[in-house]
Structure formats: C-alpha cells, structure tokens
Amino acid sequence: MKAVVYQEPFKVAVESVPDPTIERPTDVIVRITSSAICGSDLHMYEGRTAAEPGIVFGHENLGIVTEVGEAVTSIKKGDRVVMPFNVACGFCRNCLAGYTGFCLTVNPGFAGGAYGYVAMGPYRGGQAEYLRVPYADFNCLELPEGTEHETDFIMLADIFPTGYHGCELAEVSPGETVAVYGAGPVGLMAAYSALLRGASKVFVVDRVPERLAKAEEIGAVPINFEEGNPSEQIKEQAGGEGTDKGIDAVGYQAHGQKGGGEEPAIVLNALIETVRATGMLGVPGLYVPADPGAPNEEAKRGMLLVSIGKFFEKGLRMGVGQCNVKRYNRQLRDLIITGRAAPSFVVSHELPLDQAPNAYEKFDKRIEGYTKVVLHP
Numbered sequence: 189m190k191a192v193v194y195q196e197p198f199k200v201a202v203e204s205v206p207d208p209t210i211e212r213p214t215d216v217i218v219r220i221t222s223s224a225i226c227g228s229d230l231h232m233y234e235g236r237t238a239a240e241p242g243i244v245f246g247h248e249n250l251g252i253v254t255e256v257g258e259a260v261t262s263i264k265k266g267d268r269v270v271m272p273f274n275v276a277c278g279f280c281r282n283c284l285a286g287y288t289g290f291c292l293t294v295n296p297g298f299a300g301g302a303y304g305y306v307a308m309g310p311y312r313g314g315q316a317e318y319l320r321v322p323y324a325d326f327n328c329l330e331l332p333e334g335t336e337h338e339t340d341f342i343m344l345a346d347i348f349p350t351g352y353h354g355c356e357l358a359e360v361s362p363g364e365t366v367a368v369y370g371a372g373p374v375g376l377m378a379a380y381s382a383l384l385r386g387a388s389k390v391f392v393v394d395r396v397p398e399r400l401a402k403a404e405e406i407g408a409v410p411i412n413f414e415e416g417n418p419s420e421q422i423k424e425q426a427g428g429e430g431t432d433k434g435i436d437a438v439g440y441q442a443h444g445q446k447g448g449g450e451e452p453a454i455v456l457n458a459l460i461e462t463v464r465a466t467g468m469l470g471v472p473g474l475y476v477p478a479d480p481g482a483p484n485e486e487a488k489r490g491m492l493l494v495s496i497g498k499f500f501e502k503g504l505r506m507g508v509g510q511c512n513v514k515r516y517n518r519q520l521r522d523l524i525i526t527g528r529a530a531p532s533f534v535v536s537h538e539l540p541l542d543q544a545p546n547a548y549e550k551f552d553k554r555i556e557g558y559t560k561v562v563l564h565p
C-alpha cells in the first residue's frame with residue numbers, strides 16, 4: 189500500500205510499504221478514507237524530535253473496517269469508525285480513570301501511545317491506505333454510515349477533543365472570558381469549544397492573517413501579536429483586568445515578534461500576564477523533556493524560564509498534557525450529528541495522498557492559507 193513516510197528533516201515521501209495485518213485477535217484493519225496532518229507532525233517533520241527515517245506519519249484517522257480479529261465483539265466489517273490519536277488498552281488504571289492519553293499497557297516504559305508518532309509505541313500511522321487498530325473495541329468510535337460529515341468527524345481524532353480538553357483543563361464555564369494563544373487548528377478548536385461552553389468573550393492570538401480570520405468567523409476576537417503586546421491588547425478589551433481563563437495552543441515552538449526567532453516560554457509567560465489573579469490556564473500545546481533544536485541550553489533539556497513568582501502571586505492554576513480523546517469524542521460526535529457543532533470550518537485543504545509532500549511543506553510554512561489538511565488516500 190501507499191503511505192506517507194518521513195525521510196529526513198523537511199522531507200516526506202509517498203512510498204510503498206507492506207499492508208498491515210491482524211497481529212492480535214483484538215485488532216481490526218481500517219481502510220482509511222480521511223487522515224489529517226497535525227501541527228504535532230510538524231515537530232517530527234522539522235527534525236525537532238528523535239523520529240527516525242522510515243516512520244509512517246498519521247495519528248488522525250477515519251475509515252471503514254475491512255478485517256476484524258476474532259476477539260473483537262462490538263465492531264464489524266463495513267463499520268465507519270474514527271480512532272482517537274491515543275492508542276489505549278481500556279483496562280489499565282489510567283484508562284479506567286479516563287486518562288487514556290496515559291495508557292500504561294500499549295507503550296511499555298512510557299505512559300501513553302499514539303499512531304505514527306515518535307516515542308509513542310510501535311503503531312504505524314494512518315496517512316496510508318490501511319491502518320491496524322489495536323484493542324479495537326476500545327479504540328474505534330462508530331460513526332453513521334455513508335460519507336456525510338466526513339471532514340467534521342475526522343476532527344474527532346485529535347483537534348476537536350484537544351481544543352475541548354484545553355477548556356476542560358482551564359475549567360472554562362459559562363459567562364467567562366478566555367484568551368487562547370495560537371490560531372492553529374488546536375487554538376481554533378479551543379476557541380470554538382470555549383464558545384460552545386458558553387464563554388462570554390474569547391480572544392485568539394496569532395499572527396497568521398487567514399487563521400485570525402477564521403477565529404473572527406466563529407465569533408472570537410482576533411489579536412495579532414505583531415501589532416503590539418498581546419496581553420495589553422487583550423486587557424484593553426477585557427476591562428483592564430485580564431481574562432478569567434487562558435489556553436496555550438502553541439507549545440514549545442512559540443515565536444517572538446517581528447521574526448525574533450523561537451522563544452519557548454513566551455506563551456506561558458504571556459498567559460501568566462493575560463489571565464487575572466485566581467484564573468486558570470489550560471495547556472494542550474506541547475512541551476518536551478528534550479529538544480536538540482532549542483534556542484538555549486536549558487530549553488534543550490526541556491527547562492524553560494517561566495515567571496513562577498508571578499504565577500504564585502496571582503494564585504493561578506494550570507492543567508497540562510496530552511488530550512484523553514476517548515473522554516470526549518462520543519459527546520463531541522453527537523454535537524456534530526445533531527448539527528450543534530461543525531468543526532470542519534478549520535479545514536483549508538482536502539487532498540489525495542500523493543500531494544502530502546507539498547502539503548507538509550506549505551502547512552509547515554503556514555502559507556497560502558494552509559490551516560488544516562485532510563488527506564483522502
């Protein structure tokens with residue numbers, strides 16, 4: 189089959205790889221109809237991780253079940269399913285408590301597994317024609333038959349639940365004001381989720397015009413950080429006090445103003461400024477324990493200079509980590525089915541698998557409106 193294979197920094201290729209097979213009786217094989225490219229793939233694409241050449245990318249996957257292991261009970265051939273990016277067992281203590289992003293079974297020595305991702309276990313990605321899904325009863329979410337809502341449902345694999353998770357970590361509640369840093373797919377989904385949860389005003393900070401335009405389209409207030417200190421811009425429009433809640437949807441590859449290069453702590457520090465005393469921060473943006481490409485020695489070891497004194501003084505709280513997709517995907521699916529949510533507004537491009545190399549390049553440069561790419565193998 190054809191698959192998107194990582195070759196070297198800034199280079200992926202569509203290559204022939206062996207078809208996946210049922211390896212355990214709890215597996216199913218899915219013929220992929222949609223697989224999205226994620227900002228998280230870019231960390232590997234840019235050579236900012238230990239990802240080795242040969243890894244097949246793709247952790248946001250949806251398709252039709254073609255083969256079923258003999259111990260699978262709830263999923264059958266022909267079912268249309270979407271898989272959380274987390275690979276999880278369903279029976280370890282973390283899965284049982286709903287922390288499926290920290291499964292203790294699927295990736296020995298590490299809490300958490302994922303498809304097509306460095307350090308997240310031996311699970312091949314789904315930017316390919318077929319995907320093996322382990323513990324399929326737990327990891328498949330059933331979708332209505334047919335092709336309706338395809339680009340809405342593929343958002344359930346990661347970014348819609350992840351944006352929602354940002355709100356959950358920050359405990360966004362009705363009537364509150366929220367500042368979201370990053371208008372990438374995760375930031376846009378966090379803003380969208382905050383509005384779904386009844387926030388009174390949501391600010392979205394970025395500098396990419398097409399992305400800020402999408403934020404405005406859903407009813408958020410766009411803040412361009414190239415036009416001045418973003419927390420000051422927000423405070424001016426939030427009664428001077430700062431917002432109730434804040435969400436970091438940027439992570440460690442955050443940029444300073446005016447081509448100032450990467451500043452890995454800039455968004456965390458901006459949030460500490462932006463959120464009012466006693467507020468909460470939700471951080472779905474990724475931070476890593478080691479980053480060989482970081483701009484300074486401490487950051488190379490995953491240590492950032494964060495204004496912890498200010499954080500303490502303001503009595504802020506913070507929640508971080510991988511999204512436990514399984515915890516939210518069923519409810520978010522039902523919002524799509526009933527017409528209450530349509531997260532596909534973030535999708536800018538739908539392309540065949542063959543065009544993945546070009547799509548990675550453009551998405552990585554955040555040019556030509558490349559906001560969220562869905563590949564259809």
Ligand SMILES: NC(=O)c1ccc[n+]([C@@H]2O[C@H](COP(=O)([O-])OP(=O)(O)OC[C@H]3O[C@@H](n4cnc5c(N)ncnc54)[C@H](O)[C@@H]3O)[C@@H](O)[C@H]2O)c1
Pocket residue numbers: 226227228230231346347350369370371372373374375393394395396399413437438439440441442443444454455471472473474509510511554
């Ligand atoms: N926790 C999870 O489970 C989870 C899941 C998916 C993605 N992520 C992470 O979330 C982050 C965002 O993902 P994405 O797909 O939206 O990525 P993305 O790279 O497309 O978006 C990041 C956005 O942040 C903007 N940005 C850069 N510096 C900024 C700054 N100083 N202030 C405000 N905005 C700034 C960029 O212009 C870009 O639009 C990544 O770190 C990704 O790895 C985490």
Ligand SMILES: [Zn+2]
Pocket residue numbers: 225226227228229247248273346347
């Ligand atoms: Zn993703």
Ligand SMILES: [Zn+2]
Pocket residue numbers: 276277278279280281282283284290291292293294
């Ligand atoms: Zn588990």
